[in-house]
Amino acid sequence: MPVLVGKKLGLIExxxxxxxxxxLEENMTACSTKSLTGLSCFxxxxxxxxxxxxxxxxxxxxxxxxxxxxxxxxxIALPLHLKFKFRHxxxxxxxxxxxxxxxxxxxxxxxxxxxx
Amino acid sequence: xxxxxxxxxxxxxxxxxxxxxxxxxxxxxxxxLGIISIPFCCCYFGVISILTxxxxxxxxxxxxxxxxxxxxxxxxxxxxxxxxGRICAVIGLxxxxxxxxxxxxxxxxxxxxxxxxxxxxxxxxxKQFEELE
Numbered sequence: 487m488p489v490l491v492g493k494k495l496g497l498i499e500x501x502x503x504x505x506x507x508x509x510l511e512e513n514m515t516a517c518s519t520k521s522l523t524g525l526s527c528f529x530x531x532x533x534x535x536x537x538x539x540x541x542x543x544x545x546x547x548x549x550x551x552x553x554x555x556x557x558x559x560x561x562i563a564l565p566l567h568l569k570f571k572f573r574h575x576x577x578x579x580x581x582x583x584x585x586x587x588x589x590x591x592x593x594x595x596x597x598x599x600x601x602x
Numbered sequence: 603x604x605x606x607x608x609x610x611x612x613x614x615x616x617x618x619x620x621x622x623x624x625x626x627x628x629x630x631x632x633x634x635l636g637i638i639s640i641p642f643c644c645c646y647f648g649v650i651s652i653l654t655x656x657x658x659x660x661x662x663x664x665x666x667x668x669x670x671x672x673x674x675x676x677x678x679x680x681x682x683x684x685x686x687g688r689i690c691a692v693i694g695l696x697x698x699x700x701x702x703x704x705x706x707x708x709x710x711x712x713x714x715x716x717x718x719x720x721x722x723x724x725x726x727x728x729k730q731f732e733e734l735e
Contacts, residue, residue, distance in 0.1 A: 564633070568634075577686070
């Protein structure tokens, strides 16, 4: 399934894209919180999730780090709203932000649940 | 409208500028800073998130006063932006504060000794404790 999606988007055959993924996989930065305390932080799973997303693997990406896709949507919606001034743009951004924050908090709680 | 068009910028009276609905000056900055605070929650123990959201709250407080003094002078859309930015900033601030307080608590209670429960060292320590019991 992910391969199909990737092929449809023209991502799989693209060599630059593959190199980008490889480069990202090789240069993952370690989380300071994780290495210091052993607990996951708010952003743990983000890099792996981005790599899954670049492969066109949406389900894996959502499982790895649920807030990524809402966050990207929010980052697209913000400049659009600032440029075109939608009537309910501010409210939509607010709701997206709250959803994002809730997902992040939930993500941290679920990932650290073994430690409590 | 035609009269306004006829007047060039230099000829416009000052009263006309103040009465026309202008946007709040810091609404956009507040919205951007408020929303930016969430990705920065992930790094440097939430310090940057706290900084951006505090700046957003400080910057927006003046505008809020200005809007409350005469709501008719300002654009309603920019006021909505300002409010949304403030709410985002508050949430970002809460998340950042929770993060940094959690880290400080972990440090003060001596919880932080580079331990990772999955490593072999930690498993050995657990075994030793079990033997003691």
